[in-house]
Amino acid sequence: MKFRVRHTTHYRYSAPVSLCHNVAHLRPRATATQSCYSSQLSVTPVPARVHAWEDLFGNLQDAFSIQEQHTELSVTALSEVEVVSAGDLLVSAFPIAWEQALDHLRETGDPQVLEARQFTLESNFIELSSAIMEYAAASFTAGRPLLEAVHDLMQRIHRDFAYDPHFSNIATPLHQVLEHRRGVCQDFAHLAIACLRAQGLAARYVSGYLETLPPPGEMKQVGADASHAWFGVYVPFQGWVDFDPTNDQIPADRHITLAWGRDYADVAPLKGVIFGGGEGHQLQVAVDVERM
Numbered sequence: 001m002k003f004r005v006r007h008t009t010h011y012r013y014s015a016p017v018s019l020c021h022n023v024a025h026l027r028p029r030a031t032a033t034q035s036c037y038s039s040q041l042s043v044t045p046v047p048a049r050v051h052a053w054e055d056l057f058g059n060l061q062d063a064f065s066i067q068e069q070h071t072e073l074s075v076t077a078l079s080e081v082e083v084v085s086a087g088d089l090l091v092s093a094f095p096i097a098w099e100q101a102l103d104h105l106r107e108t109g110d111p112q113v114l115e116a117r118q119f120t121l122e123s124n125f126i127e128l129s130s131a132i133m134e135y136a137a138a139s140f141t142a143g144r145p146l147l148e149a150v151h152d153l154m155q156r157i158h159r160d161f162a163y164d165p166h167f168s169n170i171a172t173p174l175h176q177v178l179e180h181r182r183g184v185c186q187d188f189a190h191l192a193i194a195c196l197r198a199q200g201l202a203a204r205y206v207s208g209y210l211e212t213l214p215p216p217g218e219m220k221q222v223g224a225d226a227s228h229a230w231f232g233v234y235v236p237f238q239g240w241v242d243f244d245p246t247n248d249q250i251p252a253d254r255h256i257t258l259a260w261g262r263d264y265a266d267v268a269p270l271k272g273v274i275f276g277g278g279e280g281h282q283l284q285v286a287v288d289v290e291r292m
Contacts, residue, residue, distance in 0.1 A: 001253040002082045002292040005209055007227070009270050009285050011073040015278030020066050022272030025207065025259045026077035027060040033086050034257055039079040045070050059259035059267060075270055080292065085252040096236055098146040102200045104236040116234040119202040123262035125190050127174050128198050135178065136195035146201075150233050150243060151250075153195055157188050158248035170264070185246040186264055189229045192245050193263065202234035204260045206242060207267045211254040211289045225287040227269060232260065256289065 007026055027039040039060075043050075047064035055061050066073070096104075105113060105120070122128050139153040160181055167182040174190055177183040183191075189205055196203035210228040230244040230251060242251045259267040 001084070001211075002080070003211065003256060004288075004290045004292050005079045005081065005256060006076065006288045006290075007209075007269070007285075008074065008076040008287075010075075010283070012282040012284075013071050013073075013274075013277040014280050015276060016069045016071050017066075017073070017274045017276040018069050019276075020073065020272055020274040022064055022066075022075070022270060024062045024064075024075060024077070024270050025059055025267045026075070026079075026269055027062070028079050028081045028208070028256055028258055029059055031257055033084050033253075035082045037080045037082065039077065042076045042078075044072075044074045055261075055266075057259070057261050057266065059261070069276075081256055083253045083256060095145045095147075097143050098140055098149050098199065098201065099143070101146045101234075101236050105200070105202055105234065108236075112239070113234075113236075116202040119204045119234065119262060120197055120200060121262075122197070124265040125174065125263040126194050126197060128194060129175060131175060131178055132191075132194045133198045135191075136198050139195070140199050146233070146235060147241065150192075150196070150241075153192060154243045154245045155248055157192055157245040161188060161191075163246065185229045185244075188245040189231045190263060192231045192243065196231075196233055204232050204234075204240070205263045205267065206230050206232055206257060206260045207264070207269070208258045209256040209287060209289050210244075210247070211256075211291070225289045226285075227258075227287060228255070229264070230255070 026041060028036045030036055041062050043064055045066050045068055048067040050062060050064045052062050139149045139156060162182045163184060164182040165184055168177060168184060168187050174194055177187045177191060193203040193205060207229050209225060212225050230242055232240040232242045235241050244251050261267045
């Protein structure tokens with residue numbers, strides 16, 4: 001499936017900003033199932049300096065600085081990508097028990113496993129608590145195949161938690177999400193990652209987009225799409241396998257991958273610091289995922 005993705009972020013400040021430094025994760029990465037044919041980033045006002053590089057996880061980053069006074073900032077990424085389905089991963093995967101996967105992760109010294117180990121630890125948004133371990137335990141029974149256990153965890157999160165865009169924000173701690181059983185895709189991905197890491201397994205946060213389809217007979221609204229998040233688990237002898245608990249599905253050819261990291265903090269679409277700006281700002285984000 002081929003897509004054209006437009007992601008626009010617009011800030012309006014209550015007072016002039018004299019200087020800002022920003023880092024963007026807005027360029028889709030190339031994977032075994034995804035090709036990025038083009039990706040352009042446009043910024044208004046025009047930055048004094050732009051620097052592009054790959055971060056620790058191989059994600060494409062753009063850093064830019066604006067050194068002129070401004071009251072508005074607009075950042076637009078326009079990309080063309082093609083995504084193909086990897087097939088039924090649950091059927092084709094080697095049926096290793098989750099305890100065996102844990103031993104493999106701890107004892108094997110090949111480079112891929114060593115790299116995966118960093119995704120077993122706590123991070124900025126991932127807290128490992130007794131409540132997390134208790135919730136995860138129902139899926140990780142003795143001898144259960146790893147992917148079967150993770151699939152069950154995904155289904156339970158989808159069933160037990162309500163999607164509520166008004167409940168949480170970027171600062172909402174995971175224990176509140178678990179307590180109230182509400183949140184958004186970012187929260188559900190973080191919860192699943194915490195459950196997996198509580199077992200000692202490697203799990204990573206994936207940011208990207210999901211093509212949304214309008215109801216039958218209706219036109220798709222411009223800007224109606226949104227950023228999305230899901231998670232991946234490291235599977236011995238196979239690599240990383242992704243799961244989307246928000247939609248209770250394994251990502252296929254409608255999920256577009258931007259970046260992955262330990263949690264949201266590693267792959268925020270746009271982050272930075274400003275000098276000035278007053279006491280507040282207005283933020284508007286519009287995303288369009290269009291089939292080509």
